Amino acid sequence: MASWDCIVIGSGNAGCCAAFSAAESGCDKGARCPFWARQQTNSSDKFSLSMSCPREWAGGNGYYTAGAYRTVHSGLQDLLPIVNNVSKEQAESIDMDEYSHEDFLGDIMRVGEGKPDPVLASAVVNASRETIAWLADRVGIPFMLSFHRQAYAVGARQTFWGGLVLCTEDGGKGLIAAHLRAIEKAGVEVWYNCPAVEITMEDGAVNGVVVEKDGERVHLRAAAVVLAAGGFEANPAMREEKLGPGWGRAIVSRAHLTTDMSLLFVPCRGDADAPTEAGDRVLTNQFTKSGYPLGIMVNSAGKRFVDEGEDYRNYTYAKFGKAILKQPGGFAFQIWDSKVIGSLRVEEYGDGIVKKIHADSIEELAEKLTERGLEDKEELVRVVHEYNQAVKQHEGENPDKTWNPAVKDGMSTKSLSLPKSNWALTIEEPPFMAVKVACGVTFTFGGVDLDPETAGVISDKTSKAIPGLYAAGEINYPGGSGLMAGAVFGRKAGRAAASIRETSTGLKQ
Ligand SMILES: Cc1cc2nc3c(=O)[nH]c(=O)nc-3n(C[C@H](O)[C@H](O)[C@H](O)COP(=O)(O)OP(=O)(O)OC[C@H]3O[C@@H](n4cnc5c(N)ncnc54)[C@H](O)[C@@H]3O)c2cc1C
The missing domain is CATH 3.50.50.60 (FAD/NAD(P)-binding domain)
Known part of the structure; x- marks a missing residue:
């Protein structure tokens, strides 16, 4: 032997x-x-x-x-x-x-x-x-x-x-x-x-x-x-069993793991159009969509559901992935205006990497998003308007603060019941852009x-x-x-x- x-x-x-x-x-x-x-x-x-x-x-x-x-x-x-x-x-x-x-x-x-x-x-x-x-x-x-x-x-x-x-x-x-x-x-x-x-x-x-x-x-x-031998993330049945209902539909990067040595999990958010059960050997982590600190995220009801500026993205993407999975349909939309679109990473948001929805007004964007699963376009328009008002109010009260994505800049929408705590800029300068995202499993541990x-x-x-x-x-x-x-x-x-x-x-x- x-x-x-x-x-x-x-x-x-x-x-x-x-x-x-x-x-x-x-x-x-x-x-x-x-x-x-x-x-x-x-x-x-x-x-x-x-x-x-x-x-x-x-x-x-x-x-x-x-x-x-x-x-x-x-x-x-x-x-x-x-x-x-x-x-x-x-x-x-x-x-x-x-x-x-x-x-x-x-x-x-x-x-x-x-x-x-x-x-x-x-x-x-x-x-x-x-x-x-x-x-x-x-x-x-x-x-x-x-x-x-x-x-x-x-x-x-x-x-x-x-x-x-x-x-x-x-x-x-x-x-x-x-x-x-x-x-x-x-x-x-x-x-x-x-x-x-x-x-x-x-x-x-x-x-x-x-x-x-x-x-x-x-x-x-x-x-x-x-x-x-890694975790059990490639096994949908085990995800449902160990992590809870809904986890079977999370997106995974690859298909070859079936072991059950791990019990906890870390999800991350990913492109809703990414392959669901096996990774793409060329695009690999480019399905990640980590640009939400520069904008906002809404669910299919048009509502925000996380504080997108709570912390640097390295510290929030795991729990935000889980939050997305819990939204109706298990997806969300990330939204930006022209002020920051150029700051999104081309590796994640470049042409040919993800389906991008462009529009010249928030109303038009909302209309277009209904084709991708948005159910309440009026609510999305209202949420963006309310968010913009809160940004302006904070800017007016804090004229000394300047937007800086490299530090927690304190540019917030404190007056909202769900604030965005940092990097809050208005979303009002066309063109606007949105992408649809879903929860992907980074690994189980x-x-x-x-x-x-x-x-x-x-x-x-x-x-x-x-x-x-x-x-x-x-x-x-x-x-x-x-x-x-x-x-x-x-x-x-x-x-x-x-x-x-x-x-x-x-x-x-
Ligand atoms: C898209 C994405 C991006 C990520 N980016 C980062 C990052 O930038 N930095 C970071 O720190 N982490 C990142 N992670 C997490 C990181 O990938 C994992 O923490 C790490 O790769 C785990 O390594 P591992 O060797 O423990 O397990 P794995 O990489 O899962 O390897 C396990 C291996 O064991 C094999 N195997 C399984 N069962 C058996 C068996 N019974 N017999 C023989 N072989 C078996 C599998 O085929 C596989 O080759 C990312 C994850 C994803 C999905």
């Missing part, structure tokens, strides 16, 4: 980090590098990354991301050495505040409404900056400053907002390409089209997995197994409890780590922390999995 030192289940960001880390840790300890893992039986296998999907779907959700990585940092000078898109001259015109441990942890706990495990969240935050260095220097992930998504041009300066400043070159596609290159170079073997269906144990320790390969169940032995140091899976029965079993991946989500969490725990899991070989007398047979 074939044996490996470590088998990683899943080829997403977390799985790739775990596989690379395991291979690298073995090399560091003087084993044969890059093919360090001992060959127990009849093939030249080393580490193995098991995947349920075909090769063209490699990378899990990571492929669809913007490659946004949230990390603690001490400002521009700290990050300049690891990014590849900032010249010396450009650096002079960038404003970037530091993002401290307290900021990052505070954001996780605030956005998660106190539910995140503070120990695991701290482990992610504390290891974030060193993990970025590891990803850049050892794995070879190409990082950039995220000008398009995370900075606004304010006068002649680029001002970063919201703490999240790094992304990968060519987004998720670039991230996964770099990961696959790294693990291949490190000697990790990848098996496609072979879902892991069972974890096997012997004397209280994990000793392998059963996979389905070419229609057969095959038992593979391994000293350590890392679970990095939660699930197994982990040792914060080793990423070992904690047993419900014994409250101790199960020997040989590790996990990494989805955890919690202010934008950009999904990838960070996967990298932190993936790296830890790989390191700990590799150390089993050091501490045991040999692979368990």
